[in-house]
Amino acid sequence: MANENYDLIVIGGGINGAGIARDAVGRGLSVLLVEADDLASHTSSASTKLIHGGLRYLEQYEFKLVAKALAEREILLKAAPHIIWPMRFILPHQKHLRPAWMIRIGLFMYDHLGGGQTLASSHGVKFADHAAGIPLKPEFTKGFAYSDGWVQDARLVVLNCMDAASRGARIMTRTRAESAVRHDDGWQVMLKTTDGEAIEAHSRGLVNAAGPWAVRFLDDIAFQDHPYSLRLIKGSHIVVNKLFDHDYAYIFQQPDGRIVFAIPYEHDFTLIGTTDVEHEDEPDKIAIEKDEIRYLCDAANRYFEQSIGPDDVVWSYSGVRPLLDDREDNASEITRDYRIQLDVSGGAPLLNVFGGKLTTYRRLAEDAVDKLAPELGNRERAWTGNGHPLPGGENATPQDLVESLQASRSFISPSLAYRWVFNYGTRVMNIVGDARSLADLGxxxxxxxxxxxxxYLREHEWARTVDDILWRRSKLGLRLDESEKRRLADYLACQAPAAAGG
Structure with a gap:
């Protein structure tokens, strides 16, 4: 049995665990991150793909959360411009839902709460002379435009792990924590890989970033008392063939007070979501329900001329948000802010992460390591907010990279060059290598x-299965048919195990 020692073991390979591992190893701590499945295989790949402040949270008086998220949006846009980029949103106005003056005030606050903002400010829109008005029903004559950010969510997790690995962290996917025993001077964690390998790992501190399984980890693996409970809120999305031919996204107000986004997706599709439904089953037993599909179709049909129904859905996905139970009756109004609990009362340090949202992951990670590192004798300063790019985001704008790639490799089509650059950034040359023709790409x-x-994905990004490649590292699952997917599965089965490491 392997026996390994670290300063810190992080349980959970979603965005919070990945961010904490990156932050901690960058401060000089030795780190092991353990994920039972693939990176971002649950909540962190099931988002609406937005880096945003959360406009609707202003109505819930979550001003601190919105300000924090808007400030983080600026940091992340600079750190990973190849997977995070600005997007303009259109909010059609319906005066019976919210008066125009209320929306103007909200958007003014949204423009200024986060401090210095590089994105375009909000303004009013008349749909008669605006591209965003073309697909809308004629009763919508005016609205508002504002800015937020789009993200390749699962890739954000992977890039954080790649950066952590490049700084010395060990990232172990398909590895389950079977027990965690607390001692005065450290933790003894028993791990088992899906290949059957048993590993005994020791650390001076432990981070529980297990997301929907955070409470279960404390109850059934670590056997630790805790004061918190989670509510699992299911969010579902549908994808249909594109409903409009421009780059604007829409935010639609619904009669029940919720909002639904309709977002241009992978060039040829429209992403519509999300729902907010209590989930009482196991976190990994999750799928979109017929009622959710109908709800999202109806939400879009209230606004778009082109009507859609369940038969138009080409793909759907669902995830559960592990939100702190704040006793709020309405699932959509439960706080999306996070809670970090540092427990040093029972021996070696234990840090629990509850809640959070994709946009604030970096700040959560920084706050977590600020709390935990001094307990491990480490007082290095926080560093991730100071312009350190994520892998692929270094020293070049994506558009320049697209042009450079096509200039040096004319056999690469514009669409392939664009997809590669806006997934891998500067790392695209690790894929291209010395290829001088499409045949050279294999x-x-x-x-x-x-x-x-x-x-490349196997060797550098921990990808092992068809779903890892087609749905988390890319969205090519929308484009490959079943026979092509089987060929990919056969290819992966014939390859030797890859030692991924950033």
Whole structure:
């Protein structure tokens, strides 16, 4: 049995665990991150793909959360411009839902709460002379435009892990924590991989970032008392063939007070979501319900001329948000802010992470390590907010990279160059290598997926299965048919195990 020692073991390979691992190893701590499945295989790949302040949270008086998220939006846009970019949102106005003056005040606050903002400010829109008005029903004559950010959510998790690994962290996917025993001077954690390997790992501190399983980890793995409970709120999304031919996204107010987004997605599709439904089952037993599909179709049909129904859905996904139970009756009004609990009363330090949202992950990680590091004798300063890019986001704008790639490799189509750059940034040359033709990229699986990209994902991004590649590292699952997916599965089965490491 392998026996390994670390300053810190992080349980959970979602965005919070990945961010904490990156922050901690960058301060000089030795770190092991353990994930039972693939990176971002649950909540962190099931978001609405937004880096945003949360406009609707202003109505819930969550001003501190919105300000924090808007400030983080600026940091993340600079750290990963290849997977995070600005997007303009259109809010059609319906005066019976919210008066125009209320929306103007809210948008003014949204423009200024986060401090210095590089994105375009909000303004009024008349749909008769605006591209965003074309797909809308004629009763919508005016609205508002404002800015937020779009993100490749699962890739954000992977890039944090790649950066952590490049700084010395060990990232172990498909590895389950079977027990965690607390001693005065450290933790003894028994791990088992899906390949059957048993590992005994020791650390001076432990982070519980297990997301929907955070409470279960404390109850059933670590056997620790805790004062918190989680409410699992299911959010579901549908994808349909594109409903409009421009780059604006929409935010639609609903009669029940909720909002639903309709977002241009992967060039040829529209993403619509999300729902807020209490989830009482196991966190991994989750799928969109018929009522949710109908709700999202109806939400879009209230605004768009082109009507959609369940038969138009080409893909759907669902995830559960592990939100702190604040006794709020309405699921959509439960706080999205996080709670960090540092427990040093029972021996070695234990840090629990509850709640949170994608946009504030970096700040959560910084706050977590600020609390935990001094308990481990480490007083290095926080560093992730000071312009350190994530892998692929270094020293070049994505558009310049697209042009450079096409200039040096004319056999690469504009669409492939664009997709590669806006997934991998400067790391795209690790895929291209010395290739001088499409044939040099290896086996072609369908769409624009070649073996060179698959091999890169296996070697550098911990990808092992078809779903890892087609739904989390990319969204090519929307474009490959079943026979092409089987060919990819056969290729992966024939490859030797990859030692991924950033």
């Amino acid at each position: 086996e072609h699986f369908g769409a624009d997926l070649y073996a060179a990209e698959v091999d």
